[in-house]
Amino acid sequence: MTAPTTSIDYAALKSGGIIMQKDEDFYALRLRLPGGCILADLLPKIAQVAKRYGRGEIRLTVRQGIEIPWIKFKEIEAARKELAGAGLALGPCGQRFRTVTACPGLPVCRRALADSQSFALQIDRKFGGLQLPHKFKATVSACPNACSRPLENEIGFCAAVQPYMEEDACMGCGLCVDICREKALFLQNGKPQLDETRCISCADCMQSCPTDAWKTNRMGYAVYVGGKNGRHPMLGEKIADFVDEEQGMRIIERCLDFYLQYGNKRERLGETIRRVGMDEFKAAVLQ
Amino acid sequence: MTKELDLRGEVCPYTFVKTKLRLEELDSGQDLTILLDDSAATANVSRSLRNEGHEILDLKAISGEVWRIVVKKA
Ligand code: SF4
Ligand code: SF4
Ligand code: SF4
Numbered sequence: 386m387t388a389p390t391t392s393i394d395y396a397a398l399k400s401g402g403i404i405m406q407k408d409e410d411f412y413a414l415r416l417r418l419p420g421g422c423i424l425a426d427l428l429p430k431i432a433q434v435a436k437r438y439g440r441g442e443i444r445l446t447v448r449q450g451i452e453i454p455w456i457k458f459k460e461i462e463a464a465r466k467e468l469a470g471a472g473l474a475l476g477p478c479g480q481r482f483r484t485v486t487a488c489p490g491l492p493v494c495r496r497a498l499a500d501s502q503s504f505a506l507q508i509d510r511k512f513g514g515l516q517l518p519h520k521f522k523a524t525v526s527a528c529p530n531a532c533s534r535p536l537e538n539e540i541g542f543c544a545a546v547q548p549y550m551e552e553d554a555c556m557g558c559g560l561c562v563d564i565c566r567e568k569a570l571f572l573q574n575g576k577p578q579l580d581e582t583r584c585i586s587c588a589d590c591m592q593s594c595p596t597d598a599w600k601t602n603r604m605g606y607a608v609y610v611g612g613k614n615g616r617h618p619m620l621g622e623k624i625a626d627f628v629d630e631e632q633g634m635r636i637i638e639r640c641l642d643f644y645l646q647y648g649n650k651r652e653r654l655g656e657t658i659r660r661v662g663m664d665e666f667k668a669a670v671l672q
Numbered sequence: 673m674t675k676e677l678d679l680r681g682e683v684c685p686y687t688f689v690k691t692k693l694r695l696e697e698l699d700s701g702q703d704l705t706i707l708l709d710d711s712a713a714t715a716n717v718s719r720s721l722r723n724e725g726h727e728i729l730d731l732k733a734i735s736g737e738v739w740r741i742v743v744k745k746a
Contacts, residue, residue, distance in 0.1 A: 558732050560718075560739070563711035593715030595728045 402475025417476035419509035420487035421449025490527030497527035499544035518648035545586035554598035561590035611655030714739040
């Protein structure tokens with residue numbers, strides 16, 4: 386085999402985002418788009434690169450990313466530079482902290498309780514691309530509907546608001562009782578009562594009340610760890626409730642420390658936790 | 673006389689779209705009575721009305737599934 390004539394930026398290659406296709410002459414470039422959000426102004430650049438270096442084809446990944454396939458080996462560097470020039474970085478692949486996904490959240494989704502996009506960006510900036518024992522996925526959802534699948538990621542954040550009732554403000558219309566899908570509310574003497582064992586902190590009651598009688602008791606993210614999909618899917622387990630972004634960042638950091646210390650090569654976080662023990666994991670992460 | 677808007681059988685977001693159109697025909701300070709047959713739609717419409725600055729004068733279930741909102745146009 387002859388050596389390629391273009392000089393490849395191996396540092397860039399190592400950081401990932403260049404994926405060999407079935408036919409070794411061709412590669413797909415993966416873009417780093419935290420939260421699956423991209424400015425419309427950048428779309429023509431992606432189209433241009435796909436047409437100039439690929440076959441005019443653009444693919445959407447299941448994790449909110451964009452990939453441009455059919456880039457010839459010798460042209461990877463030129464295509465990468467052209468994308469980088471427009472501010473489009475390549476997204477991590479392989480044994481790394483992958484691009485963070487997120488649901489639309491505030492201010493787009495009507496149900497949203499948090500700005501999932503900005504938190505995802507913050508996580509991605511700090512941890513995205515880190516080398517780890519195996520792939521590591523993180524996501525942020527802005528309400529318990531969990532649209533970005535926090536239970537199927539190594540670490541998943543899911544915003545929640547626990548309500549409490551200010552009885553004087555309630556006019557007893559019963560709408561919130563009807564709205565609560567968890568049957569966590571029932572009327573007693575004409576006023577709703579909250580069954581905390583059933584409440585999942587979705588805040589539907591708060592958002593439905595015409596007199597704002599429901600107020601915020603606690604709010605923040607629930608944290609799930611160890612979820613994954615693929616050959617042997619596992620659902621993540623909840624380890625914390627109502628954490629803010631700062632606490633969330635610390636939890637991720639300790640989680641990665643634990644994973645780097647105990648994780649075997651090619652072992653996903655959930656498997657490491659199962660092998661080492663959830664109690665040990667929690668003790669390390671929730672100090 | 674209060675105007676009435678019967679939205680039974682309508683689904684979101686048409687419930688609010690129709691409410692909005694109807695409110696446009698009213699003068700500021702006039703009342704509108706809205707009938708809906710779904711609690712989620714009732715919550716959605718009343719929330720949207722409040723977001724737009726209108727005042728909810730009354731909201732209640734008037735029979736099994738039927739909800740009635742009385743709103744005062746801002
Ligand atoms: S998780 Fe909640 S806030 Fe996020 S998109 Fe789904 S419904 Fe909207
Ligand atoms: S927060 Fe959600 S689950 Fe809890 S009482 Fe309100 S509507 Fe029901
Ligand atoms: S929706 Fe508000 S006013 Fe109506 S019963 Fe519930 S808390 Fe009371």
